[in-house]
Amino acid sequence: MDLGLKGRRALVMGASKGLGRAIANSLAAEGAALVISGRSQASLDVAAAELLALGAKSCVGIPADVANGEDMDRLADGAVAAMGGVDILVLNHGGPPPGTAMQITEPDLFTWFQRITVSPIRITMRLLPAMRAQKWGRILVVGSTGMQHPIPQIALSNTLRASIWSWLKTLSGEVAADGVTMNVIAPGTIKTDRVLETAGKNAATKGITVEESLAASAKEIPAQRLGIPEDFGPAGAFLASEQASYITGTMMRIDGGRVRAML
Structure with missing residues (x-):
């Protein structure tokens, strides 16, 4: 299926590795032009070369930290300068450290509210007017099934x-x-650094190994395995595609059936 993404201009945040990279890989394979962000220019340069080899029309890495609002402005402006505009915006970033609700502190709330909520909104509002003016745009948030079914x-x-x-x-x-x-x-539960970190926390709490923690997680998934980034990226490319033009305001779960909720 041709997803209609050849030549589309995509800004993918947190794309040097993990889930952001998985989406960037799928967009590159469809011939999209890319700007990718992360905190390390060296890592971005390596990723950019690999994405070009996968078929990206172009790829530029711009370092940016979601903890800094001004970085979001610079990233948006840099993406527009590099590609002439942004058609697809993928909002993605690392998550806060594991912990229980009783362990949440007020400083943690302020710190991570900036990263998880304020910065993504800021960069979206900088790029959204042009999408609306051209009557075409795709905005994806890489979230968590915890948005719907809170995860311990x-x-x-x-x-x-x-x-x-x-x-x-x-x-x-x-x-x-x-x-x-x-x-x-x-x-x-997809094998990323984040999932391994959470598994380590759970393992320490329960007095088991990380491998045992991951195996226990797999047993709770109807698919009977953990996901891999390659399970995730193509779904992002589809939601960015021409064929997904009537899908909006929804959450697509890539979870092997783990969340049993019907909505």
């Missing part, structure tokens, strides 16, 4: 990611008539 031991993530989901749901209705779609793509 990542209470701060559960709390704050719910706010960005609520914002997206609200805004998606305001821009849908302009040809701009906004969706959440929510990973379940």
Whole structure:
């Protein structure tokens, strides 16, 4: 299937590795032009070369930290300068450290609210007017199934990611008539550094090994295995595609069936 992404201009945040990289890989394979962000220029340069080899029309790495609002402005402006505009925006970043709800502190709330909610909104509002003017745009938030079904031991993530989901749901209705779609793509237990960190926390709490913690997680998934980034990236490319033009304000779970909720 031709997803209609050849030559489309995509800004993918947190794309040097993990889930952001998985989406960038799929967009590159469809011939999209890319700007990728992360905190290390060296890592971005390596990723950019690999994405060009996969078929990206062009690829530029711009370092940026979601903890810094001015970095979001610079990243948006740099992407527009590099590609002439942004058609697809993938909002992705690392999550807060594992912990229970009782362990959340007020400083943690302020710190991570900036990263999870404020910065993604800031860069979106900088790029959204041009999408609306051209009557085409795709905005994806890489979220978590914890937005819908709170996950033990990542209470701060559960709390704050719910706010960005609520914002997206609200805004998606305001821009849908302009040809701009906004969706959440929510990973379940997929083998990334984040999942390994959480498994380590759970293992330490329960007095078991990380491998035993991961195996226990797999047993709770109907697919009977953990996901891999290659399970995730193509779904992001589809939601960015021409074929997904009537899908907006939704959450797509990539979780092997783990969340049993019907909504």
